[in-house]
Amino acid sequence: MTQKGQPKKLTPVSVLHYIRLVYRSVLFLTALVLYIIGRIRHSEFMMNSILEQPMILNVIWLVFVVEMFQRFFPSRLESPGSQKQFAGNYMKSGETNIRIQDNNATMLVALLWICFNAVFGALHMTGLLDDGIMVLLCCAYSVCDMICILFFCPFQSWFLKNKCCSTCRIYNWDYAMMFTPLFFVRNLYAWSLLAMSLVLMIRWEITFYRHPERFSEQTNEYLRCENCTEKLCTHKKQLHSLWKRIADFTAERKRFLKKKST
Secondary structure (H helix, E strand, C coil): CCCCCCCCCCCHHHHHHHHHHHHHHHHHHHHHHHHHHHHHCCCCCHHHHHHCCHHHHHHHHHHHHHHHHHHCCCCCCCCHHHHCCCHHHCCECCCCCCCCCCHHHHHHHHHHHHHHHHHHHHHHHCCCCCHHHHHHHHHHHHHHHHHHHHCCCHHHHHHHCCCCHHHCCCHHHHHHHHCHHHHHCCCHHHHHHHHHHHHHHHHHHHHHHHCHHHHCCCCEHHHCHHHCCCCHHHHHHHHHHHHHHHHHHHHHHHHHHHHHHC
């Protein structure tokens, strides 16, 4: 049994999140290198540079197709945030009052995201941004997605106000948001990823409107802390505590050096 104050071990779900952060970062850096190589060779688009090495393109495409495909089915290695849509994860609490306090903010998030990416789309259509930048943007979004889960989520903190990822109203919007820039890239690989992500999001929304009781902590005990298989809140608190200790140590060290110099 873990003693009070002793750091808790990462759960399998959390470990998978960190693994995704690593390989998504590698994919982003790979795409960035390919883009730079393409520009050095005066290639018009990064796609030309990737198509010279189809294995890389196939790996990038396959990684995200597999990730999204898994979301269509129940899995113990996925976050409760994405798994609450399934009937098998609905644990009746006995309450009938469905409360989803962040539901009204979803439209605001959607509007802001569309407007934000419309800027990049407009720049792409005017020729100021090429396909390579749009692909890099998607890869960057994929890394930011994991940062939101593991460290800090602006959507949670500033708009939705949900307690954690498990109760997030828009959890399965992540891939659709990630691949939004691909709407402007005329490529079969790009559009297939975007189409699959939209199907995933549409299914999520249909399930929400048909079975809202699965998405509420009041009616679904699966979303309550005692039943959580992720425990990311614990590790976030540990990380915040670590950063605070580092900041305090740095500040104390600066004061010491300043006092010593005088």
